Amino acid sequence: MTHQEKIDYALRRVQKPARYTGGELNSVQKDRAQVSQRIAFCFPDLYEVGMSHLGMKILYSLYNDQPDIWCERVFMPDGDMADQMRALDLPLFALESGDPIGDFDFVAFTLQYEMSFTTILAMLAMGNIPLHAGERDERHPIVIAGGPCACNPEPVAEFIDLFILGEGEEVNLELSGLYRQTGRNRAEFLRRAAQIKGVYVPSLYDIQYREDGTLLSCTAHDGAPQKVEKRIIQELDEVYFPQKFVVPFIGTVHDRAMLEVLRGCIRGCRFCQAGFIYRPLREKHAGTLDRDAHALCDSTGFEEISLTSLSTSDLTELEPLMDRMLDWTEQKRINLSLPSLRIDNFSPSLVEKIARVRKSGLTFAPEAGTQRLRDVINKNVTEEEIFSSCRAAFQGGYTAVKLYFMIGLPTETEEDLRGIIDLAQRIVDLYYRLPEKPKGKGVSVTVSVSSFVPKPFTPFQFEPQDTVETLRQKQEFLRSLIHSRKISLKWHNAELSHVEGILARGDRRLSAVIEAVWRNGSFLESWEERFRPELWRDCMQQAGLDPAFYANRRRDYEELLPWAHLDYGVTHAFLVRENRLAHGAETTPHCRRRCAGCGANRLLGRECF
Numbered sequence: 001m002t003h004q005e006k007i008d009y010a011l012r013r014v015q016k017p018a019r020y021t022g023g024e025l026n027s028v029q030k031d032r033a034q035v036s037q038r039i040a041f042c043f044p045d046l047y048e049v050g051m052s053h054l055g056m057k058i059l060y061s062l063y064n065d066q067p068d069i070w071c072e073r074v075f076m077p078d079g080d081m082a083d084q085m086r087a088l089d090l091p092l093f094a095l096e097s098g099d100p101i102g103d104f105d106f107v108a109f110t111l112q113y114e115m116s117f118t119t120i121l122a123m124l125a126m127g128n129i130p131l132h133a134g135e136r137d138e139r140h141p142i143v144i145a146g147g148p149c150a151c152n153p154e155p156v157a158e159f160i161d162l163f164i165l166g167e168g169e170e171v172n173l174e175l176s177g178l179y180r181q182t183g184r185n186r187a188e189f190l191r192r193a194a195q196i197k198g199v200y201v202p203s204l205y206d207i208q209y210r211e212d213g214t215l216l217s218c219t220a221h222d223g224a225p226q227k228v229e230k231r232i233i234q235e236l237d238e239v240y241f242p243q244k245f246v247v248p249f250i251g252t253v254h255d256r257a258m259l260e261v262l263r264g265c266i267r268g269c270r271f272c273q274a275g276f277i278y279r280p281l282r283e284k285h286a287g288t289l290d291r292d293a294h295a296l297c298d299s300t301g302f303e304e305i306s307l308t309s310l311s312t313s314d315l316t317e318l319e320p321l322m323d324r325m326l327d328w329t330e331q332k333r334i335n336l337s338l339p340s341l342r343i344d345n346f347s348p349s350l351v352e353k354i355a356r357v358r359k360s361g362l363t364f365a366p367e368a369g370t371q372r373l374r375d376v377i378n379k380n381v382t383e384e385e386i387f388s389s390c391r392a393a394f395q396g397g398y399t400a401v402k403l404y405f406m407i408g409l410p411t412e413t414e415e416d417l418r419g420i421i422d423l424a425q426r427i428v429d430l431y432y433r434l435p436e437k438p439k440g441k442g443v444s445v446t447v448s449v450s451s452f453v454p455k456p457f458t459p460f461q462f463e464p465q466d467t468v469e470t471l472r473q474k475q476e477f478l479r480s481l482i483h484s485r486k487i488s489l490k491w492h493n494a495e496l497s498h499v500e501g502i503l504a505r506g507d508r509r510l511s512a513v514i515e516a517v518w519r520n521g522s523f524l525e526s527w528e529e530r531f532r533p534e535l536w537r538d539c540m541q542q543a544g545l546d547p548a549f550y551a552n553r554r555r556d557y558e559e560l561l562p563w564a565h566l567d568y569g570v571t572h573a574f575l576v577r578e579n580r581l582a583h584g585a586e587t588t589p590h591c592r593r594r595c596a597g598c599g600a601n602r603l604l605g606r607e608c609f
Contacts (some may be wrong), residue, residue, distance in 0.1 A: 001088070008086035008099055011026065018249040019047035020081060022095030025247040026299065028060075029096060030070040035174055039063055039071040040094050040127075040141070042109045044119035045526060047075040051246070052254035054308060055110060055147070059168060061242030069176060072096040072104075073246075076119050076524060077126075085126065092126035101127035105179065107141040111149035111159070114503035115526040117156050119512050120145075121525035124159065131160045131515065133203060138184040144175070150200075151277050152410075152456040152563040155503050157202035161186075162193055164200075164564060166230030167263070171198045171241050192222040198231030200566065207508055213549055215507060215560040219242065229567040232603050236263060236282040241292050244299035256297040256304035256337065261289055261321075265310040266412050266591035267342075267561035268598075269367070270378045270582050273455035274310055277568045279600035281314075281591060286321040291326055297334055304335035313342045339363070344385045362393050365404035368412075369419025375585045376411050378459075378578070383423075390427050395436055400444045401427060407474045407491075408452040408466035410582060417474060420447060421481040428486045448490045449478060451497035456563045457570055459578035462555040465501040467548075470496045478505040495533035496525075501551040502540075507562040510550075513539045569600035 001009065013015040032038075041060055043050030050056060056073070063071035065332045072094035077085060085092070091100040101107050107129065109120055121131055124143070130136050133143065145153065146164035153163045164171055174196055182189040194201040204224035208216040208511050219227045233239045245257065264281035265274070293305055302415065305325075312318065322336070329336050343364050366386055374381055390401055424445045431443040451471050454463045466474070470492035479489055503510065516539040517532075525531045540547050557576050564572075574597060581588060588596050595601075 003093075003100075004098060004343075006088045006090045007093065009087060010090060011080060012082055014049075014078070014080045016078070016250060016520070020077065020095065020127060021249070021491075022098070022523050024249055025301075026244045027073075027096060027246045028064040028070070030064075032070070032097070034068075035070040036068040037070070037106070037179060038099075038104040039069060039106045039108055040074050040104040042074040042101070042120075042123055043072055043112075044109060044116040044123060045112075045524065046078055046095070047248070048250070048252045049056070050075045051248045053110065053112065054260060055168075056210065056256045057245045057258075058242060059172060059535050060238070060246070061244070062169060062172065062240050063176075065240075066173070066176070070096070072099075074101055074107075074123070076123055078524075082122075082126070091128050092123055102129050102141065107143050109143070109145040109147075111145050111147040111153070111156075113526055114149055114155075114500045115531070116149075117503060118247045118518040118525055119523045120156065121159065121515060122517040125518075132158055134158075136186065138186055142179070142186070142189065148274060148277060151273070151566065151568055152504065152506070153200065153202065154207075154508050154562040155506040155510040155514060157508050160202065161190060162199055162201045163226060165198050165230070165568070167233050168231070169233060171196060171231045176340065177200070191222055191224075194222075197229055200228045201510075205565065209509075213546075215562055215564075215602055217560070218562075218565045220565070222347050227565055227567050230277075230603075232280075232569075233263070233282070234604060236284050237288050243292070243295040247302075254306070255302075256306050256335075257293075257300055257302040258308050259289060259293050259296065260284070260309065261307050261312055261315050261318075262309045264600075266314055267311060267380065268372055268588055268590060268596060269376050270376075270459040270578055271367070271409065271452060272310075275458050276570050276598070276600075278310065279569055279598065280604055282604075283316055286317040286324060289321055290324045294328070297329075297332070303333065304337055305329070306337040306339055308339065311342055312338050341449060343381045343389045344603050348572045362398050362400070363402040363404065364389060366423065367404065367406055368409060368416060369405065369421075370416045372585055373409060373412060373416045373419075375381045375587050376582050377409060378582070378587050380590060386423070387427070389431055390430060391434065394431050394434055394443070399431075399441045400446070402446040402448060403427075405447060405449050406452045407449055407473055407478070410452075410460060410463045411585075414477075417477055418580055420449070421487070422480060425484060428484060443486055444488070444489050445486060446490065447478075449475065450492045451494055453497055453501045453504055456469075456561070457568050459574070459575050459582060460503065461561070461575065462557065462579055464554045465498070465551045467552055471497065493528050493531065496528060496531050498547070498551055499531075499533065499536050502536075502547055503550075505555075505562070506550055509543070509545060512543045512544060516542065554568065569598070569603050572597040574598045 060071050063069045074094050093100050143161045145160045146168050150163045190201050193199050194204050204222050208221045210216045262283040264279045266281050271274055367379050424447050427445050454460045475491045520535055522532055
């Protein structure tokens with residue numbers, strides 16, 4: 001059979017062939033002979049997940065707007081398709097052309113979560129690309145990666161030729177320009193790429209360890225910078241944003257148009273990696289957003305558009321924007337979604353606006369059950385603000401509230417755990433005390449509990465993570481406290497959080513573990529049914545590495561951390577200061593009230609707001 005005949009044969013034997021066919025509305029077809037560069041943009045998860053990712057949509061269109069570049073999409077096949085491909089000796093292929101990814105100039109991965117690392121290896125192997133960067137030569141694509149997990153790329157540094165730190169709209173095109181100059185001279189390309197701000201080439205850094213397992217040194221060579229600074233876009237109103245998205249043939253996780261309204265966050269929640277690595281805050285203006293929203297809805301036909309950011313209700317022009325958008329979204333029967341709302345600025349007028357188009361349920365994130373612990377994590381939300389927001393939601397016609405919490409936070413006590421369920425019960429009681437509420441409807445409060453995972457570039461990067469046993473005990477304790485059918489409890493897999501914690505603060509020695517787990521058949525491990533915790537334990541033991549060393553110990557402030565040679569704007573001194581304030585349950589005001597001196601504004605050439 002020919003390559004295309006193999007693809008056709010496989011598609012007739014899998015459950016969801018539309019994941020692999022390409023050809024969707026707004027997908028890009030180009031003539032191979034008319035382009036000088038080909039990029040395989042790989043999302044290491046299923047089609048339904050990857051097609052929901054805004055960053056992939058932006059960069060796909062950005063590349064394809066260049067006449068001499070053809071960017072194609074690649075996703076990890078599900079088990080049935082992977083089996084067919086192995087049986088047919090069919091390499092991993094891109095959706096637009098059907099060509100094997102090994103034939104491309106660049107193979108680019110987005111690192112959205114640590115549990116995708118084994119899937120990256122699976123995709124490289126299926127594409128017949130050597131796993132290790134040091135094994136590749138001019139016959140092979142340049143393998144690049146970016147995204148939030150690139151802020152500590154060390155666990156997968158052995159497999160990636162270069163990482164892009166920070167925002168990619170400008171640096172990706174700079175790398176493409178450099179490739180035109182150097183061609184397939186891999187060594188020259190990587191050496192010169194390391195000179196581009198925001199580009200990290202792991203092979204140009206030598207790592208040494210102490211006898212106790214901690215990092216001794218990280219030394220740059222061949223002209224690479226000793227510290228790699230992330231890239232950011234200076235003016236968000238002027239940044240590239242596509243006027244159309246590819247419209248999937250099948251339902252996806254987020255089956256809607258998405259509009260990015262701001263980048264960064266002013267809040268400073270001490271557990272939140274995104275809130276620090278995406279700093280400083282930059283906003284788009286209402287006119288820009290309204291124009292882009294119009295274009296997306298007209299070009300895709302989506303019946304819902306989501307205003308996305310880390311904290312959408314912090315957008316300065318949010319209510320004027322909603323007034324402008326409601327003028328035409330109501331007329332066209334387009335649902336307007338605001339997924340990231342803050343409890344402390346959830347106004348009645350905002351309730352009225354979003355209730356005009358959506359009344360399914362609201363989500364808030366108190367994160368902790370007591371005021372003391374909310375102060376520790378710098379949530380800067382009071383109990384009265386929580387009740388005030390819920391009251392406004394109920395009076396606006398809402399009857400379902402979802403509350404996000406974390407367990408295992410630093411300094412957490414049994415009282416803090418009791419506070420989670422106590423807060424949920426008091427919100428139920430609040431609903432039934434209201435004189436004005438939806439008639440004949442009961443209230444539903446869903447308590448969703450995740451396990452705290454310490455992350456790099458946060459004030460809690462020094463903290464130990466709870467053991468799996470402790471997390472399970474806390475989950476069971478919470479369940480024992482619920483005595484109302486109005487409250488439901490959901491929690492995350494404690495063992496999965498434990499492995500995430502190992503990888504989040506890991507070093508290059510974990511590359512051997514990740515490879516061993518993959519070679520034993522694991523991939524798509526962000527799906528809980530595919531996650532095999534016993535395999536991770538066995539592979540850690542075989543590599544002579546202690547899981548507790550990575551997950552369950554406190555780091556000294558002076559310890560050289562695996563990501564210390566990377567600069568995401570926030571300074572080490574700031575993170576230490578915030579960690580000390582946390583242990584005193586002292587809060588830091590958000591950025592619009594007072595600059596905390598994190599250092600990120602220097603990336604924009606300014607001191608503070």
